[in-house]
Amino acid sequence: MASLAAAAALLAAGLSQPASAAPPPSPGTTAPEPAADAAADGGTPSSATTLSEGWNSPWGIAFLPDGRSAMVTERLTYHVYRVDRDGTKKRVGAVPYTEAGPNDHGVGGLLGVTPSPSWNGTTDQRVYFMHTTKDETRVVRMNYDGTSLSGYTTVLGGIRRGGDHNGGRIAFGPDGYLYVTTGDGGRMDLAQDRNSLNGKILRITETGAPAPGNPFGNRVYSYGHRNPYGLAWDRNGRLWSVEIGASAWDELNLIKPGANYGWPTCEGACTTKGMTDPKETWRPAQAVPSQITVVRNVIYMSSLLGQRLWRIPIDGDSERVGEKTAFFTAEYGRLRAIAKVPGRDELWVGTSNNGSAKDRILRVTIR
DSSP: OHHHHHHHHHHHHHOOOOSSOOOOOOTTSOOOOOOOOGGGOOOOEEEEEEEEEEESOEEEEEEOTTSSEEEEEETTTOEEEEEETTSOEEEEEEOTTOOOSSSTTOOOOEEEEEEOTTOOSSSOOEEEEEEEOSSOEEEEEEEEOSSOEEEEEEEEEEEOOOTTOOOOOEEEOTTSOEEEEEOOTTOGGGGGOTTSSSSEEEEEOTTSOBOTTOTTSSSEEEEOOSSEEEEEEOTTSOEEEEEOOSSSOEEEEEEOTTOBOOTTTOSSSOOOTTOOOOSEEEOGGGOOEEEEEEETTEEEEEESTTOSEEEEEBOTTSSOBOOOEEESTTTSSEEEEEEEOTTSSEEEEEEESSSTTOEEEEEEEEO
């Protein structure tokens, strides 16, 4: 509790992320990589093998706090699975009230997943999901006892849904609060409205309330986003996100509290005062980014239209990134879900939209 209070006080006072050290994470949170010297940075993907097959568009992968297995969501079946490190999978339930297209709102479906930082299956069974219903996008909570899902509680509703502009990534940060990406819902103007939940990265408590120290006193952490997907923290506790652009540029952004990332005024870099430029950009044909994770101070980004895994090294402890490199181009189709395996230099990467029961989860080794 003391570390959370200290983190909240730091945000309230300076509204900036720590430059060199993150606050100690609560047990089971998405902790940044341990501080390391430059010699430990780097590595590249050396191989990709099939960990698990028979999937239908897996959207989210989130490891349980013990690191021995992960929860995986399927976007269009609304099913949730538990996958062990050896690739064994078991269906544990579905998220009720989920509704995807075709309808007036387009697609959507079951999106991100993250367990409570202290989930243990007994005294704490909370697992959080993000999904679309008939009329909105929601963050919800269910109970998972290690065998099956039960219960359903809305944590945060009222997020406009629209086509593919739903965001959907949720994760607990090193400060113990829940971070949520939301798309503009097809209404560009909402991204610049700091009182709207759309076109934002939100920072909330486990009950859906605004987290202490948020820059505008509400749930908004950053704004001016079109359709942000990935969330990942580096070894210094800094938050990175990727964003799908309209037609010109996709983006990798370093997220800072209160910052405006430009949409719809800007797509990619621009000279408009008060707006924050991305750290890297791609043409959509090479990207349409989905999710990111960090291994040894390197960001790995899955891409949909680009059908490749991107490697973007962070330049030491600076806010710069080095030269981006693509791997597995067009070898496995569209890539979406991605997660670092706890305690290993290894990624799980999900393919997307290859056909009924034709998607798989790949094991990618970093050396």
